[in-house]
Amino acid sequence: MKSLLILIVMFHSLLAHNYSLESKNIGSAAQCFFGLPEVMDEHNNGNMSNSCFVDMGSSYLVIDSGPTYQYAREAYTKIQKQNKLPISYVIDTHTHDDHWLGNGFYKEKGATVVGSIAFKTLDILERTRMQKRISQEAYKGTQQIIPSIFVDGETILYFEKEKVIITNVHHKAHTNSDLFVYIPGKHILFAGDLVFNGRLPSLRDGDISGWIKILEKIKKMDVEYIVGGHGEKFTKASVDFTFDYLLTLKKEVINALDNGVDIGDAVNDIKMLQYKSIPFYDSIQRQNVETAYRTLEWENE
Numbered sequence: 001m002k003s004l005l006i007l008i009v010m011f012h013s014l015l016a017h018n019y020s021l022e023s024k025n026i027g028s029a030a031q032c033f034f035g036l037p038e039v040m041d042e043h044n045n046g047n048m049s050n051s052c053f054v055d056m057g058s059s060y061l062v063i064d065s066g067p068t069y070q071y072a073r074e075a076y077t078k079i080q081k082q083n084k085l086p087i088s089y090v091i092d093t094h095t096h097d098d099h100w101l102g103n104g105f106y107k108e109k110g111a112t113v114v115g116s117i118a119f120k121t122l123d124i125l126e127r128t129r130m131q132k133r134i135s136q137e138a139y140k141g142t143q144q145i146i147p148s149i150f151v152d153g154e155t156i157l158y159f160e161k162e163k164v165i166i167t168n169v170h171h172k173a174h175t176n177s178d179l180f181v182y183i184p185g186k187h188i189l190f191a192g193d194l195v196f197n198g199r200l201p202s203l204r205d206g207d208i209s210g211w212i213k214i215l216e217k218i219k220k221m222d223v224e225y226i227v228g229g230h231g232e233k234f235t236k237a238s239v240d241f242t243f244d245y246l247l248t249l250k251k252e253v254i255n256a257l258d259n260g261v262d263i264g265d266a267v268n269d270i271k272m273l274q275y276k277s278i279p280f281y282d283s284i285q286r287q288n289v290e291t292a293y294r295t296l297e298w299e300n301e
């Protein structure tokens, strides 16, 4: 009987997907698993966004639960080897599915999931984008578990020694569901996809002016570390890449609008070649120009 059980356990672990995750320290403030600068596919199985753990003394706070149930389980297991603590809260920085499909795992572990009020009206899809693009083996066990605490404005979580301030951006920036998480006692801010590094930011669901506006606010905050949703940079200067890209894009699109350039020509002409070598340039630069043009055209009317 015992050997049968061992066989079953072995068989089960053969079926589970291994992401080979390794965490990195953000000073002594947090530990993060940084995703690859790639689109989700059957090789990375969704490991293309960041998931972070903050030791709050008697529990961990998780910022973004990652792309799948199995990813969350692996990240959790690795962090538990360093410090065995329960997970009190999981905070979802926005509704893009590479950031929160691991929620189900943490819910099973007793955590409370927190996210934007926008989750309340989120379409629960029959099959998520993630499910369509990664291997079924890696997706196994994943469910669309939305938050049970909704942030509309500001929500403060109190721990023994410190507090965590979650702010709903409340206007469209990267999406219409962006939050940022500020932990004053640890001098750290988690910006979700308001901050990209190592790949071009995606404006598809966003608003260029709203995004710039919130980054201006974040840049003025007194913090030592800023961790984004993509990319491995975590000093305060990690904001600069996204900020400079959006400012340049906005300037070029406004210039085109002022000169009566139509949208088709703008998409072809606004190349911003200084970004040519950055991952995702070929797939999203034109789309970003188009989205910015449509927003700014309307804004400038």
Ligand SMILES: [Zn+2]
Binding pocket: 094, 096, 174, 193, 229
């Ligand atoms: Zn996103």
